[in-house]
Amino acid sequence: MTATNKTTITSPIPIIDFSKFLAGSKADKLQIAHQIDSAFRDVGFVYLTGHGVDQQTLSQCFAWSKEFFNLPLATKTLAPHPPGGSHHRGYSAPGLEKVSQHAYDAEAIAKLREVPDFKESFESGNTTDESQPNIWLPEDALPGFRAFMESFFPLCEALVHRILDALSLALDVPEPGLSPTHSESLFQLRLLHYPSIGLEELKENKRSRINAHSDFGTLTLLFQDSVGGLEVEDPKQPGRFSPAPPVEDAVLVNIGDLMARWSNDRWRSTVHRVGIPPMVGGIGGKEEEKVLVPDRYSIPFFATANMDTVIEALPGCWDEERPRKYEPVTAWGYVQMRMAALYAS
Numbered sequence: 001m002t003a004t005n006k007t008t009i010t011s012p013i014p015i016i017d018f019s020k021f022l023a024g025s026k027a028d029k030l031q032i033a034h035q036i037d038s039a040f041r042d043v044g045f046v047y048l049t050g051h052g053v054d055q056q057t058l059s060q061c062f063a064w065s066k067e068f069f070n071l072p073l074a075t076k077t078l079a080p081h082p083p084g085g086s087h088h089r090g091y092s093a094p095g096l097e098k099v100s101q102h103a104y105d106a107e108a109i110a111k112l113r114e115v116p117d118f119k120e121s122f123e124s125g126n127t128t129d130e131s132q133p134n135i136w137l138p139e140d141a142l143p144g145f146r147a148f149m150e151s152f153f154p155l156c157e158a159l160v161h162r163i164l165d166a167l168s169l170a171l172d173v174p175e176p177g178l179s180p181t182h183s184e185s186l187f188q189l190r191l192l193h194y195p196s197i198g199l200e201e202l203k204e205n206k207r208s209r210i211n212a213h214s215d216f217g218t219l220t221l222l223f224q225d226s227v228g229g230l231e232v233e234d235p236k237q238p239g240r241f242s243p244a245p246p247v248e249d250a251v252l253v254n255i256g257d258l259m260a261r262w263s264n265d266r267w268r269s270t271v272h273r274v275g276i277p278p279m280v281g282g283i284g285g286k287e288e289e290k291v292l293v294p295d296r297y298s299i300p301f302f303a304t305a306n307m308d309t310v311i312e313a314l315p316g317c318w319d320e321e322r323p324r325k326y327e328p329v330t331a332w333g334y335v336q337m338r339m340a341a342l343y344a345s
């Protein structure tokens, strides 16, 4: 089954009922693990329903996100994201971060930053992560926000671990599988707000929502509101994008670059971007002149492996016919290289 939403936008991304993995028999678990494996091989993305994070909690998370971004700029900047890319926590105002696709030299990064992403974000990590302490607003600026985010974080963390269990089963990674490689809290919960913007600005590429990029960790969970606009590149036809519309009760899960490398490119780290939503004439929608593209809110949760994990081809991902393609690298060395490109100095 592939994804369709209420306005029948079709997408190449399959929808899988993860409750059959979470609570099913051994045979059910194996079946779901193989389905996820095949989605990650084909498109690098999968929708999971029955993922165990309840809808009410998710609605609350979106409501908190809206409240946060509705605060005056002067208040939001009381939790400022530090300059540079090594401490990825706190609030980033529109225009600060430009997502780049494998551009490491200063000139290439400067060029990408000419079309600013028009979005603002708030990042938080695990409360126990001493390498990147969280940066919160003073409690009285938005009472309850911190407590909610601290309670939402472990729900996403738990889901990532169960998806890693499924992947371990698919590859026959010996017990305890991949889950322990994510035991040290290198996760990042991001609240994203794309403010309402004139359609022409997006069409004429004066500003973008989020530029085409791949994620650079292992797995990303993405919860999105009903606005749409997320698009994924066809791995077989670079430059051709199809919609990844919001699907009721589903979390979208995708592979990041580190996991693609770890799997010896069995799984794809697919390029994606946020463009004009179908409802105002984006890919898959009707050509209609509306002046304003509505606000979009999304909540990605990024996972990566413990920094000392040596990333070298996983079992089941290489053999004589498919030799190992990459030198071993630690997760930390790899992430640092990618982060440096995010915030040009």
Ligand SMILES: O=C(O)CCC(=O)C(=O)O
Residues within 6 Å of the ligand: 190, 192, 210, 215, 222, 224, 230, 272, 273, 274, 297, 298, 299, 300
């Ligand atoms: O807002 C979205 O749906 C996409 C966000 C995203 O791709 C990212 O933050 O890496």
Ligand SMILES: [Fe+2]
Residues within 6 Å of the ligand: 213, 214, 215, 272
């Ligand atoms: Fe992304």
